[in-house]
Amino acid sequence: MPSKTEVKQINNLADLEKAFAIRHEVFVLGQNCPAELERANEEESVHYLATVDDEPAGAARWRKTADGYKLERFAVLAKYRGFGVGQQLVKTVLAGLPADANYIYLNSQIPAVSLYEKFGFEKTGPEFTEAGIRHYKMVKK
Template structure:
């Protein structure tokens, strides 16, 4: 069964997305909850991924002064390797392209080292050197034009 991704439209979905982020980032990776949840929650477009009816992944995107930032991609450990991450990236990119005012803006993200190959499949390329964010190594990646 392939993953299903939906744009979040109600509070129940958003609560499920926050629980996924808490399990992946706060519990598993040790990110401080104050760093995980930020002032950009309300302005972001959020997504949730389901596998066999269970919420297993999430992501969001938002407009920034530098372009469009894709972020907070999280997949529960039990669902990794099952196409959830790919389905999320695909859905987020399709939503961005369907949103008025996004054409021509730089699409970028901060990829944890283990996720670089996933984003590369969609045409993202590393920009600059590796850096640390929340005590985790990342590369800035940008969608090739």
């Protein structure tokens, strides 16, 4: 059982590479997402790294779009799932958004919908497929 989970905004290249490695394992290797799609929009994003007992465990990011603030790329390594790492990532990323972030949204994979609902996100629109994976657009109310 993990004893210490931390999530921090990334401010150095070493942690950014750890986040990219987690996302590669979860999305590219684990879900067959094309690498170029998974790594799109990196430069304009604010990145986060979750650690469990000082070991890299999860990653996420947000970016400002024409629509508002989009939360993306929430990934937790398989051995750290079920310990609240995903919840801590969502909580920290939401806290890191600018004060004027009034429209916050994301595209949730179907199994993660209940996680985001805990933070006030609601499904909007029909189910859709992105990179061969079923999603719902969700907006924070």
